[in-house]
Amino acid sequence: MKQNEAQIKVKNLTVAYGDYVLLKNISFEVCRGDIFIIMGASGGGKSSLLRVLTGLMPAASGEVFIDGINFSSATPEEQKKIMRRCGILYQSGALFSSMTLADNIALPLQQYTNYSPALIKELVSLKLALVGLRGFEDFYPAEISGGMKKRAGLARALALDPEIVYFDEPSAGLDPISSKLLDDLIIDINQSLGTTIVVVTHELNSIFAIGGNSVFLDANTKSIAGCGNPKDLLKNPPNETVLKFLTRGEK
Amino acid sequence: MNLDCIVSDDMAEVVLSGDFIGYDDEGLKNAVYRRLSEAKIRKIKFSGALLRKWDSSLVVILYRIAQDAGVRKQELVYDRIPDNLQKLVRLALSVDRQPEKGVVRPRSFLENVGAWGIEIWRGIKKGLDFIGHTMSSVMRLLTSSAVMRRVDFLFALEDSSYKAVGIVSLVSFMVGLILAFVGAIQLKTFGAQIYVASLVAIGMTRIMGAIMVGIIMAGRTGASYAAAIGTMQVNEELDALQTMGISRFDFLVLPRIIALTITMPFLTMLADGMGIAGGAFVGITLLGISPEEYWKYSYDALDMTNFLVGIFHGFVYGWIIAVCGCYYGINAGRNADSVGLATTKAVVTGIVWMIVVTGILTMIFEVLGI
Numbered sequence: 001m002k003q004n005e006a007q008i009k010v011k012n013l014t015v016a017y018g019d020y021v022l023l024k025n026i027s028f029e030v031c032r033g034d035i036f037i038i039m040g041a042s043g044g045g046k047s048s049l050l051r052v053l054t055g056l057m058p059a060a061s062g063e064v065f066i067d068g069i070n071f072s073s074a075t076p077e078e079q080k081k082i083m084r085r086c087g088i089l090y091q092s093g094a095l096f097s098s099m100t101l102a103d104n105i106a107l108p109l110q111q112y113t114n115y116s117p118a119l120i121k122e123l124v125s126l127k128l129a130l131v132g133l134r135g136f137e138d139f140y141p142a143e144i145s146g147g148m149k150k151r152a153g154l155a156r157a158l159a160l161d162p163e164i165v166y167f168d169e170p171s172a173g174l175d176p177i178s179s180k181l182l183d184d185l186i187i188d189i190n191q192s193l194g195t196t197i198v199v200v201t202h203e204l205n206s207i208f209a210i211g212g213n214s215v216f217l218d219a220n221t222k223s224i225a226g227c228g229n230p231k232d233l234l235k236n237p238p239n240e241t242v243l244k245f246l247t248r249g250e251k
Numbered sequence: 252m253n254l255d256c257i258v259s260d261d262m263a264e265v266v267l268s269g270d271f272i273g274y275d276d277e278g279l280k281n282a283v284y285r286r287l288s289e290a291k292i293r294k295i296k297f298s299g300a301l302l303r304k305w306d307s308s309l310v311v312i313l314y315r316i317a318q319d320a321g322v323r324k325q326e327l328v329y330d331r332i333p334d335n336l337q338k339l340v341r342l343a344l345s346v347d348r349q350p351e352k353g354v355v356r357p358r359s360f361l362e363n364v365g366a367w368g369i370e371i372w373r374g375i376k377k378g379l380d381f382i383g384h385t386m387s388s389v390m391r392l393l394t395s396s397a398v399m400r401r402v403d404f405l406f407a408l409e410d411s412s413y414k415a416v417g418i419v420s421l422v423s424f425m426v427g428l429i430l431a432f433v434g435a436i437q438l439k440t441f442g443a444q445i446y447v448a449s450l451v452a453i454g455m456t457r458i459m460g461a462i463m464v465g466i467i468m469a470g471r472t473g474a475s476y477a478a479a480i481g482t483m484q485v486n487e488e489l490d491a492l493q494t495m496g497i498s499r500f501d502f503l504v505l506p507r508i509i510a511l512t513i514t515m516p517f518l519t520m521l522a523d524g525m526g527i528a529g530g531a532f533v534g535i536t537l538l539g540i541s542p543e544e545y546w547k548y549s550y551d552a553l554d555m556t557n558f559l560v561g562i563f564h565g566f567v568y569g570w571i572i573a574v575c576g577c578y579y580g581i582n583a584g585r586n587a588d589s590v591g592l593a594t595t596k597a598v599v600t601g602i603v604w605m606i607v608v609t610g611i612l613t614m615i616f617e618v619l620g621i
């Protein structure tokens with residue numbers, strides 16, 4: 001499959017909880033193999049948008065296409081098949097606390113493949129090594145730090161060699177070093193695996209470090225207030241809101 | 252064959268060809284690993300000219316070989332291996348932190364027994380400590396220097412009062428019914444089924460009412476106390492209380508204990524009444540005893556001492572259930588399962604202590620002749 005072809009297409013999407021509309025008629029495209037950033041202030045509906053993109057919540061109206069298939073109108077079975085090719089790193093890591101890291105990562109492999117236990121074990125070790133957690137197989141989530149939990153969550157998201165990985169606030173709650181490590185890891189994963197990556201974040205450092213294409217969600221107008229590379233957006237801000245956000249309101 | 256290994260002098264060439272999607276040929280992989288472990292091999296070359304599609308199952312192989320090569324100080328050469336594949340192997344090999352986990356030394360049998368004994372002794376001390384703290388918290392309440400939120404207290408009171416009426420009524424009605432049935436079978440053999448009324452009245456008021464309420468409330472309220480406080484432990488809310496200098500006993504334990512010890516005697520009375528009603532239902536509809544007669548025999552059997560003993564048991568059970576619920580909630584671990592564990596322990600321990608205390612109280616009352 002070619003690069004630069006849209007893998008995720010969002011068309012006139014409305015995200016709402018009942019009558020409470022968070023985003024109205026937004027459209028954007030994410031190209032295969034790209035890193036795509038969804039930014040916006042806290043409470044702007046970024047996580048909710050991600051819930052719609054990953055099928056945890058139905059769209060109020062509009063469509064999401066993944067690889068040309070209409071994800072929002074697909075049957076639960078079809079959605080599951082599409083989601084098998086997607087990995088998600090939740091805001092908190094969402095590791096199962098009663099399982100070791102190895103069991104956490106092995107779970108999707110056992111669920112979706114019929115690999116032998118030996119291969120699963122090797123794959124688990126590899127994924128942990130990829131996120132810099134070599135040798136942490138037998139640790140429980142409660143025994144590792146927040147940054148390590150996120151990386152372990154990433155290892156789990158990568159378990160099935162996904163084509164798309166969604167990140168919800170990867171650097172939230174991390175120290176600058178850990179958050180830099182995670183940002184680097186996102187870039188490494190993108191470059192070495194060619195994975196399409198969608199990052200939801202409001203951390204300016206991450207936004208500029210990861211780069212790529214982006215959209216800015218404006219909570220007030222419930223729409224996209226700007227799109228393009230964050231650095232270009234900073235140079236030529238389309239409006240006041242984007243400028244304020246990208247400069248911490250200092251300009 | 253996807254995977255091949257050609258050895259010439261001190262160099263081994265690992266030839267990769269075709270597709271590696273979910274590749275899992277254990278035998279072939281091990282054969283290659285074995286050949287590469289020969290001492291004379293100083294250099295390993297990966298050749299990937301014929302490689303087509305691949306996924307992590309291939310990376311696993313390269314990663315393993317690269318790791319082993321690192322240990323044996325063999326040199327690695329990548330020949331026409333896709334860039335991203337090389338990058339991936341390098342990424343996996345770069346370690347930023349190694350785990351340090353205390354090595355668990357296996358213990359001998361004697362050590363285990365000793366540790367078990369110490370654990371029990373610590374548990375007893377911790378429990379007594381908890382009760383001591385609770386007592387002093389009650390004292391603080393009496394001298395009105397405790398910080399107890401009225402809302403918490405009212406919420407606990409609500410939960411253990413009218414919201415429990417339905418289940419307590421139903422269960423004790425049924426217990427009265429069963430008691431009457433079982434008694435009637437025996438009493439009928441010598442034509443004394445009228446004494447079913449006395450049996451149910453005495454049985455329910457003296458102990459059964461209190462026990463049934465205790466078991467219901469342990470499962471219902473004791474469990475919810477443990478779960479609520481345990482969840483607070485998981486959310487670090489207990490830590491927040493402590494750092495704010497607020498006693499968790501005053502703030503969390505006190506309202507719950509007071510609420511349950513207030514309502515338990517009343518629930519016991521309700522259970523007594525419903526149990527007698529259940530017995531009457533059997534007596535009147537199935538044994539053919541007239542309502543007036545049933546009532547007369549019940550009334551004659553009722554006795555203030557028995558009634559008060561039952562109420563007293565209810566009061567004690569309320570205390571035990573609330574203490575167990577709060578104790579296991581506060582001592583819950585910090586992950587999600589620990590809440591479930593705390594809940595189970597609260598219920599089981601609560602019921603066990605109820606029975607133990609009942610035994611002790613029965614002996615004391617016997618000696619005192621009550």
Ligand SMILES: Nc1ncnc2c1ncn2[C@@H]1O[C@H](COP(=O)(O)OP(=O)(O)O)[C@@H](O)[C@H]1O
Pocket residue numbers: 017020022040041042043044045046047048049
């Ligand atoms: N389940 C829900 N029901 C109703 N409103 C919700 C729900 N979840 C989130 N919201 C509201 O949606 C808004 C956006 O939330 P979220 O998508 O989490 O924002 P972000 O991730 O950008 O910080 C918030 O104002 C929140 O109150």
Ligand SMILES: [Mg+2]
Pocket residue numbers: 046047048091169
């Ligand atoms: Mg969010």
